[in-house]
Amino acid sequence: MNRIIDIVKGFSAARVCMHAIANDFFKIVGPEGIALDELFAKLHIKEGEISRLYVNYLISLQLLSLRDGKVFLTPTTSELMDHNYEGVKSWVIEMLPYYDCLGNLDEVLKTGDFKKSKFNGVWNYITEDDVENISPNNTENYSTQMDGSMDVLGDKFIVNLPFEETKKAEVLEFGGGYGGLAKKICGKFSKILYHIVDLPSVLNKTEEEIEKQGLSHRIKLHRRDFFKEDIPVSEVDYVVFCRIINDWDDHRSLRLLENAKRALMDGGEVIILETMNDDHYDEFADPGALFSAFCLALLGGKRRSYEDFRKLLRRAGFGNIKFQKIGYSNYNVCYAMK
Numbered sequence: 001m002n003r004i005i006d007i008v009k010g011f012s013a014a015r016v017c018m019h020a021i022a023n024d025f026f027k028i029v030g031p032e033g034i035a036l037d038e039l040f041a042k043l044h045i046k047e048g049e050i051s052r053l054y055v056n057y058l059i060s061l062q063l064l065s066l067r068d069g070k071v072f073l074t075p076t077t078s079e080l081m082d083h084n085y086e087g088v089k090s091w092v093i094e095m096l097p098y099y100d101c102l103g104n105l106d107e108v109l110k111t112g113d114f115k116k117s118k119f120n121g122v123w124n125y126i127t128e129d130d131v132e133n134i135s136p137n138n139t140e141n142y143s144t145q146m147d148g149s150m151d152v153l154g155d156k157f158i159v160n161l162p163f164e165e166t167k168k169a170e171v172l173e174f175g176g177g178y179g180g181l182a183k184k185i186c187g188k189f190s191k192i193l194y195h196i197v198d199l200p201s202v203l204n205k206t207e208e209e210i211e212k213q214g215l216s217h218r219i220k221l222h223r224r225d226f227f228k229e230d231i232p233v234s235e236v237d238y239v240v241f242c243r244i245i246n247d248w249d250d251h252r253s254l255r256l257l258e259n260a261k262r263a264l265m266d267g268g269e270v271i272i273l274e275t276m277n278d279d280h281y282d283e284f285a286d287p288g289a290l291f292s293a294f295c296l297a298l299l300g301g302k303r304r305s306y307e308d309f310r311k312l313l314r315r316a317g318f319g320n321i322k323f324q325k326i327g328y329s330n331y332n333v334c335y336a337m338k
């Protein structure tokens with residue numbers, strides 16, 4: 001009984017904690033602590049019953065402590081500030097619209113239609129019809145967040161890539177965003193010629209980024225909808241999808257894989273990095289993975305298992321399908337040959 005009550009109460013704890021992190025509450029408290037009135041002034045919070053209970057709630061969750069009218073960080077929030085605070089904050093900001101979506105769960109469950117969820121346009125390339133004309137303002141937040149998390153993920157991914165340092169190869173990345181992965185791959189493999197297909201609203205920033213790194217002659221940008229069949233490059237050795245396929249339902253994912261096949265030379269390889277459940281996975285034992293699968297479904301995407309990828313890739317005409325763990329969260333890599 002208590003467990004049920006705790007689970008239900010968790011909704012307000014989650015929202016208060018997300019609000020505090022998204023608004024740099026703990027950063028402002030800092031290692032020295034701060035007087036409450038000063039904290040409220042800095043955060044433009046009106047002092048009164050609601051703000052008092054808000055702080056008390058953070059104290060009861062052991063995220064703050066109170067002494068002589070000053071609030072201080074606790075071991076939990078000190079650790080948060082010391083370890084990848086900006087990464088956690090960007091994740092929290094990404095989660096806020098999901099929180100709103102859950103407020104509309106009844107409608108989503110009744111219709112089974114993710115478009116009925118209030119997803120505030122964070123991921124608006126999935127709901128827009130005319131994606132090639134989305135304004136950069138609408139894609140900037142999301143692309144910046146994705147690029148920020150590429151640092152660690154990209155390093156884990158490139159360790160096992162089948163490219164050779166001394167051999168020329170041409171690579172096409174679908175949805176390469178601001179070019180985080182492209183820069184890492186081109187930095188490590190000096191003979192690679194790289195192509196990115198992404199939306200016009202995203203690639204202007206990518207162009208600036210790769211120019212800054214002096215990589216414009218090795219990374220070519222193609223501003224277009226990646227579902228269009230007339231792929232701008234052909235006979236490439238590898239096609240890379242990094243966190244792309246699971247954004248889409250099976251029908252759309254199949255179109256992407258078919259486009260990859262069109263772009264590849266015979267014997268070329270598609271390389272997919274995604275969160276994937278392996279064949280022995282017990283999803284009921286992993287609430288964390290279910291959480292991200294649920295978030296993805298609210299956006300119209302789909303968490304997939306090895307078997308799901310095998311089926312999709314075979315339907316798209318690929319063979320020799322292999323999987324590899326990269327030892328980072330539930331991200332795994334799938335390789336398949338044309």
Ligand SMILES: C[S@@+](CC[C@H](N)C(=O)[O-])C[C@H]1O[C@@H](n2cnc3c(N)ncnc32)[C@H](O)[C@@H]1O
Nearest residue numbers: 125146175176177198199202224225226242243
């Ligand atoms: C989930 S993000 C992944 C970005 C990057 N690969 C990463 O892992 O950080 C999806 C990317 O696909 C791009 N994208 C979405 N729909 C697209 C479309 N129809 N045509 C081209 N690119 C698209 C987005 O702009 C974004 O850069």
